[in-house]
Amino acid sequence: MLIRVAFKNLMRNPRRTATVLLTVAMGSGSLFLFHGFNAGIMNQYLENTVHSRYGHGQIQTSGYRETVYEKPWEHWITDWESLKNRISKVEGVTHLFPRVEFFALLTNGKITVSGRGQGVDGVQESQFFTTLNVEQGATLSDQPDGILLGKGLARALDVKIGDRVTVLGNTIYGSMNAADLTVVGVFHTGSKDFDDVVFRIPLQQAHTLLDTDRLESVALGLASVGDWAKVEAVVKAEFPTLEATPFAVLDKVYYQHSVDWLGSQFAIIQLIILAVVVLGIFNTVSTSVLERKQEIGNLRANGESSIQIMQLLSWEGVALGVLGAAFGILLAFFLNATLLRNGILMPPAPGITRQFHVLIEFQWSMAIGAFLMGAFSAMAGTVLAGLRVAKMPIGEALRSV
């Protein structure tokens, strides 16, 4: 009966009820959309970060990342074969990227510049990494003597695709060594510091140049981010001298900070939206409750306590909240399926060089969250508005006009 009466009371002034419902709907709908949008952006960030440099994470010897060594190669991974055999069997591991980094000079015979070389498995890397924008030629894949140059390096050396470049470096034993390679492509990443110094050559060439078969790091590509924990567990249990670090830690500045920043931004906007909903409802419901002072006085004269009056009003709040929030969520779903079907085109974000489409990512937990928050704020608004009248002395309530 209480619930029925609450519903009937809502039908008393359909326009006002519609206003409140819309307020709640806008609130929970926009919370939901915004949350989904945020998740979409974070997803883009994640994809971009994972496919830019580090994969889903990388394996190095313990402590290597934090320490500067005079002879870093002494701390490189030695037994690649057994590591490869074991890790590639871990569920979810799709790619392994053995890598070495070294300093070397590059020369075209006339000009010599210094650079940072990366010896990589070109075939594997070209399948997985997408943010290396190759603007001329092709990326490094299976060319045995290919070299891929950063844009700045290529300009400094004044070379074109097909030109020969000599890489001069030291073996780990200190003697000079050289490799004659052919330029296969020029890339840029958007980071000038990186594009001015970095070049890539096949891992085999790097090993010959350095006269070692060790690896500095092994990056991993996984089927999904969630698979990382298994990799970490295997490394921890079976390779005590190695450590596995996830991409979020490796790319702390760009990834983790962006995620944290987006998260706190969302929290603030969420608060603002909720405050608007609570205030809007408070206003409208206040008017309607004040109009019903006499009626509430009569209820109290017939034995309802202030708390019971609040319960009655809360039912109205619940009805408003539940209906409004459900409507808002449906509206958000509808918008997403129509207007926003192709996502929202966003300008390049920090750490990302291209424009990108954000697809709104809906999860049930978000719908439930937005629904609960919408419903809860509607209730809060109603209860706050009702409090004054529910506590009024009975005689005064009955006398009011």
Place this chain on the structure above:
Amino acid sequence: MSHLAIYEANGIGFAYQLGSQKVNALTDVGLTISRGEFACLLGPSGSGKTTLLNLLGLIEPLQAGDIRFDGKSLKESNETEKNSIRRFSIGFVFQSFQLFPVLSAEENVEYFLTRQGVRPGERKEKVREALTSVGLWEHRSKRPLEMSGGQRQRVAIARAVAKSPLVIIADEPTASLDQTTGRGVMELFRSLNRDKGITILASSHDPMVHEFAQRRIQLKDGRLC
């Protein structure tokens, strides 16, 4: 164990606070109302009728003196006990009817029964009985706005009667009605009092109403006389 006297009031005084001023409404009123009485407060406007009924109806808080309701001191009762008296033992009929506009006649009567915890089957029976006794059973699904003033007041009476209270308090029950309709309402009160033994405590400044009462209680300037 129920008391013979429903009300035993002693030394009641009441003053309204109007801004910084006190407006005296009742002074040293003592009165006993027994079971089965049909009493009417008389007196000119402003003599304190409404104030006294509101005190007896537990609408205004006691300021001076004490009222025993069915033997129990209101001064010593807490809010929960008073709410229970309001819910089970007192029925109100107001000048302005105070029906719930969103509910039908039937639902208006049923509402307080629900709140009394009466089971649905018994509830329906009581609603039917009450609406029949005021002659409105055929109009049970109408809402207040679809009824005349006299019909509305009779729904309000049915609503008060259905609660099976110890007393029905009716402050100026005919003041919003024309003479003929008002007479009809008073006849209804009289038959409820005579046939069902319901105690009725009304107020009015209309001599027509006074004719119906068994006992007349005269008020003047907040005092009994």
